[in-house]
Amino acid sequence: MPERRIWLSYIHMKKILLADDHSVIRNGVKQILSREFTEVEFGEAANGIEAIRLIREKNWDILILDMDMPGRNGLEVLKQLKDENIKIPVLMFSLHPEEQIAIRALKSGAAGYLGKNSADNELVKAVQQILSGKKYITASLAEQLANQIENPQDKAPHELLSDREYQTLLLFANGKTVSEIADELLLSVPTISTYRVRILEKMNMKTNAELVSYAIRNNLV
Numbered sequence: 776m777p778e779r780r781i782w783l784s785y786i787h788m789k790k791i792l793l794a795d796d797h798s799v800i801r802n803g804v805k806q807i808l809s810r811e812f813t814e815v816e817f818g819e820a821a822n823g824i825e826a827i828r829l830i831r832e833k834n835w836d837i838l839i840l841d842m843d844m845p846g847r848n849g850l851e852v853l854k855q856l857k858d859e860n861i862k863i864p865v866l867m868f869s870l871h872p873e874e875q876i877a878i879r880a881l882k883s884g885a886a887g888y889l890g891k892n893s894a895d896n897e898l899v900k901a902v903q904q905i906l907s908g909k910k911y912i913t914a915s916l917a918e919q920l921a922n923q924i925e926n927p928q929d930k931a932p933h934e935l936l937s938d939r940e941y942q943t944l945l946l947f948a949n950g951k952t953v954s955e956i957a958d959e960l961l962l963s964v965p966t967i968s969t970y971r972v973r974i975l976e977k978m979n980m981k982t983n984a985e986l987v988s989y990a991i992r993n994n995l996v
Contacts (some may be wrong), residue, residue, distance in 0.1 A: 789906065790834065792818040794826035794852070795841040795868070800891065804839060804868070807895045808902060823847030827855055835863055837905055840885075842869035842876055843942070846961040850876075850938035853883040864905045868898075875945065875995050877916050879938065887911025931993060932978040940977070943970040947983055948990030 789812045793801045798821075805817050818835065820826035822844045830838065842849040849867055856863065867880040867888045877888035886905045889898060901911040912920070933944060946956045957967045971983075980986060990996045 788814045788816055790816045790818070790836045791902070792820065792826065792829055792835040792838045794820040794823065794838060794844065794849075796821050796844045797841075800841070804898065807898055811899045811903075823849070823852040823855075826852055830856070830861055830863060837902060838863050838865045839868050839902070840865050842867060842871055842880075843959075845959065848938070848942055848960075850879065850883050850942070853880070853885060854938070857884050864908075866901055866905055866911065871945070872994070873913065873916055874919065878919055879941065881910075881912075881916075881920075883938070888913075888916065932989070933993065933995065935977050936974060940970050940974050943967060944974050944986060944990065945995060947971070947974075948987050948996045950987075 791808060791812075793804055795801050795804075801819050808817075809815060818829050818833070820829055824847055826838065826840070827847075829835075840849045840852060844852075847855075849869065853865060853867075856865070864886040865884065867876070867885045868891060869876060869880075869888070870891050873888060873890060880888050887901050887910055889901045889911070904911045933941060936944060942960075943956060946959065951959070953967045953971065954964055956962075957964045960967070974986065975981060978986070978989065980989070987996075
């Protein structure tokens with residue numbers, strides 16, 4: 776009988792990988808989910824490269840993925856998982872408001888999107904839903920998706936940007952300088968300057984002030 780209990784405990788074990796560069800966030804998520812899942816194993820990654828390595832080394836039931844990590848952001852991790860045909864359900868868990876990044880995350884392969892300011896029970900709900908094989912989509916996000924389906928031609932200028940360009944736009948819109956963005960993304964200053972030029976060209980703008988104004992008007996900050 777003891778062996779049977781151990782076996783039952785094992786098959787109910789949930790393996791959850793947390794990828795976030797802030798240990799406080801990882802610890803908070805572990806605390807919340809540990810109250811719901813009595814049998815759970817957590818893995819932790821402080822950046823996208825670590826997350827990919829851990830996913831290659833072990834099978835996980837779900838990846839809870841931050842958007843803004845140094846070196847390789849959440850969207851780039853999603854792209855790499857897709858390129859390598861690695862099947863793992865992903866909950867994008869980000870400080871960015873839903874309207875900024877959620878649709879882009881879902882199109883990149885995420886199973887759901889949740890803001891870090893959400894209530895604890897919403898995080899539990901999102902994880903449970905994704906673990907059951909479903910997508911986690913809020914009512915407001917469902918409305919955004921419906922609008923895009925009904926009006927596919929109405930693309931906003933920022934939707935023409937690549938994932939890295941879009942992330943750079945958000946950082947510029949939040950008042951970061953080229954050197955600050957380079958430090959945050961672990962990229963060179965010339966690389967960020969190149970992204971800036973591409974963003975301005977694609978959006979038909981000439982200055983950072985125009986980018987900031989656009990971001991404010993479109994609720995990107």
